[in-house]
Amino acid sequence: MIKRREWMKAAGFATLSLGTVRSVKAQPVPKLLKIINGFPPGGVVDAVARRVAEGLAVTEPGVNVIVDNRVGAGGRIAVSAVKAAVDDGSTLLFTPDAVLSLYPFVYSKLDYDPFADLAPVATVATTTDALALGPLVPPSVRGLRDFLAWAKEHPEHASFGSPGTGTPLHLLGALVAKEAGVYLRHVAYRGAAPGVTDLIGGQIACMAAPTGTFLSFQKAGKLRIIATSGPQRTPFTPDTPTFAEQKFGADYPAGDQWLGFFAPSGVSPQTVSRLHQMVAEAVNRKAVAEALASLGLVAHSLTPQAMASSLRKQHEKWWEVVRRVGFTAES
Structure with a gap:
């Protein structure tokens, strides 16, 4: 059973208001801020981390911000590194x-x-995921249902990649x-970029990755x-229907997905409030x-307490998906 008491304690910071901005800004900030990212260069997560770091360099000119890629284990290495920081x-x-x-x-x-080991600080953006087809699949296959029918007829080519x-x-x-x-034969890659390379090179039929x-x-x-996640179509691909519209993958927990910052759990509430304010200003x-x-x-910048609430909801949704798929990495 996952412990939640310490998480909620860490998340229980008051939302910043105009009346508290001055006192929050009075909190000291580190001269060197290290952002640990568990995903490789070339992917969306790394690109976002670096754009926010550039924003922080402008809004906090006295702080030296660096991005440290601790790649591996699907982001778990980075989490462990911050836990021990x-x-x-x-x-x-x-x-x-x-x-x-x-x-x-x-x-x-x-x-x-x-x-228990991390304190939420701020979100940066909401995100959606998508499935895309490469040249291995005929151009006549346009939608998700078409692709699944094609995959059933061509099992030797029925594959999908993921990060x-x-x-x-x-x-x-x-x-x-x-x-x-x-x-669908699953092909695992170390990040999305090499999977996309194989997709457009005709090595795999389909790829799942951030939109x-x-x-x-x-x-x-x-x-x-051919399909995107979320409760409605993304503004970046308005002509592409969602999974729910196509009656597949409707339970995928995608409506509240985000990218965000966390600190070690021992960081003081005052410091977390200051860090939240710094990130929010950069994102704005x-x-x-x-x-x-x-x-x-x-x-999109959520407060620490809103992050905790969102994460609890996602946690509950993921349990249902894992149960239905019947997956464990050790199985």
């Missing part, structure tokens, strides 16, 4: 929410407790395949997005919001 606010984790809300159901031997085993994108493909009664990963390639005619910069949009993301 000094709790003075100088080290932050930047991660998709699913690394914390999903992994407790996937891995039986996590060396961290996402509810790693046990990741949300892996479960997305597995959920759709299970609902359709179609076998933003595909946008420039679709514009260049190298792949085609027009240049950062535009950079996020170019990656298929919508700038």
Whole structure:
């Protein structure tokens, strides 16, 4: 059973108001702020971390901000690194929410407790996921239902890639395949970028990845997005129907997905409030919001307590998906 008491204690900070901004800004900030990101260069998570770091360099000119990639284990290495960091606010984790809300159901031997070992700081953006087809699949196959029918007729080519085993994108493909009664061979990559390379090279039929990963390639005619997650169509692909519209993968926990910052659990509430204010100001910069949009993301900053509430809801939704798919990394 995952402990939640310490998580809620860490999350129980008051929302910043205009009357508290001055006192919050009076809190000291570290001269060196390290952002630890568990995903490789070239992917959406890394790109967002670097855009926010650039924004922080403008809004906090006295702070030296660096992005430290601790790649591996689907982001778990980065979480462990932040758990063990000094709790003075100088080290932050930047991660998709699913690394914390999903992994407790996937891995039986996590060396961290996402509810007890981390304190939520701020979200940066909301995100959606997508399935895209490459040239291995005929151009006549346009929608998700068409692709599943094609996969059933061509089992030797029926495959989908994801950024790693046990990741949300892996479960997305597995959920759709299970609902359709179609076998799709899963190909796990170390991040989305090498998977997209194989997709447009005709090595795999389909790829599951954050929607933003595909946008420039679709514009260049190298792949085609056939479905996106979320309760409504993304503004970046308005002509592409959602999974729910196509009657597959409707239970995928995608409506509240976000990327956000966390600190070690021992960081003081005052420091977390200051860090939240710093991140929120950086995200509110027009240049950062535009950079996020170019990656298929919508700038959005939740408070620490709202992050905790959202994560609890995602945690409950993921349990149902994992149960239906019947997946564990150790199985």
